[in-house]
Amino acid sequence: MKYKRLLSGSGILLAAVLAVALITIGNNLFTGVRLDLTENKLFTLSPGSINIITGLDEPISLDFYVSRKTMADFPQLVNYANRVRDLLEEYAAKSGGNIELSVIEPEPFSEEEDQAVASGLNGIAVNAAGDRAYLGLVGVNSTDDEATIPFFQASREDALEYDITKLIYNLANPEKRVIGVMTGLTLFGDPAQGIRERWAIIDVMEEFFEVRNIGADTDYIDENVDVLMVVHPKNFAEEALFAIDQYLLRGGHAMLFVDPLAEGDNAEPDPANPYVMPDMSSNLNIMLEGWGLEVGTGEIAADINLAMRVQTQGARGPQESNYLPWLRLEADNLERQDFSTSELNLIHMGTAGVIDLKEDANIEFAPLIRTTADSMRMQRDLIFFQRDPNVMLSNFESGNTPLVLAARISGTVPSAYPEGVLIEDEEEEAAPVEDIVKEGRVDVILVGDTDILADHFWMRTQNFFGVQIPQSIANNGDFVINTLENLAGSTDLISLRSRGEFSRPFTVVEQIRRDAEARFRAQEQELQARLQETEQKIAQLQQEGGEGALLLSQEQAAEIEKFRLEQIRTRKELRAVQHELQKNIERLGTQLKFINIGLIPLIIALLAVVAGMQRARRKA
Known part of the structure; x- marks a missing residue:
């Protein structure tokens, strides 16, 4: 018995010695080896990042400023700082010596601290003494160009790798591609209209490119413009349209935004015809039309499944409704095989037009953004x-066909101006007709909406410790940058953007809410119909006036009392629908909590018990 106890103790001691030895050997043998076991591969760099850091022609220094002591009382901030540091170490480890951290x-x-402030880093106050904590990055290349991330925000964790790689990419490629913008909207502001902010x-766009504002009356677009971006070409001069046509046929790439109803257009109604x-x-x-395409100017895409929720003022006070012309397009509505949209999860569009491909078209047409089949074309x-959103919902009739809102277009197309255009200015020198390109290959992205660019469709401003910081609520900006980079020939950054999701809605809960609201609207409409019918009966009784006025008045009172009771009963039914809606949501939430908190651990415990019983049976 003593021998067994001694042997057992010796075995434990020997196991401990072996464990220490294995750890020591492992540390020496596998130094630099990294294994990422996180679900979303948080510490694994994407191929695009690896391509950029391994392809650097010159070394880049990264200075990571982190106030560990000052932020010690903020555990969430400390944890995120560790997350950033670990990812930066992964960059240095995978760069082949190109990055010094x-x-x-x-x-x-x-x-x-003085160096951090001088480099443009933002510190946040963490105590009454005014001490500031820093969590930022400064990058410097061999020519002393500097780029910074002023403060790593935990709310942008899904874009952490993208932000770091973008900083490195900008330092490695200080010369930016040129994007020429022709617009009929106030994208650059308009002091004449009192619009200062762009x-x-x-x-x-200026974070990535050199952006040039090209006038809507230009008659020629320089070849050094890498990508042309045309936004709301309303009332463009014919010379400008000719310049766009020739730029494309000469091999230029473009992103084109048209719109049947541009909500950002400041056009005012004609006082003589206000209606x-x-x-x-x-x-x-x-x-x-020469390409085999058309974007109708009289129709708007609407989708019952993608409609945004808006707040309106109803008879019962403020209420939320689905607004059909504003669309919330999620991953299933975005082309997953195209560089422009493959990594995106959410795009907001408003009063968008529909892109139609003609049967005789001879081009490559690849939809990028489209509605569900449960959509229609609204006037x-x-x-x-x-x-009124409810009126629109009442008039909705599904066309049972998805509608294309954005598409990639390529192929050989004819010029819309084979004979050129007439130049009225005698001082301008006309190009010879033989110099006009009458046919050529185009590579463009066509979008049937300009409101996709408007700030309120994809941006919100957040107050972070007194600093106003813009926050993306949708991937609209990512879509534009992805597309411009792709058209300009750069693809390494595309796969990095928006690795995480902005929103992961409970689709079952949404369906329950949608079904209950449909019943609610139907009952509400029935109530309105009953009210109208009763009013018609009262009007009919009043027209029968004369000697029986007293009798008629009694009939009216009885009819009104009958309707009042019907109204009370219907309101109870409406409240019952709302209560049932809330009960269904709460019931679903309880089920989800049980599955996540109780069921999974219970299954694991049962498996452990079964395994223990089998082991005991084998020993017996």
């Missing part, structure tokens, strides 16, 4: 003059 602790009133999409809808549409059909004028 330094971790710097900027203590209060130190030289390191649209956020221009600021985002006539102002012109807020744009199109390039003079070119598209543009109805949307402009009838803003």
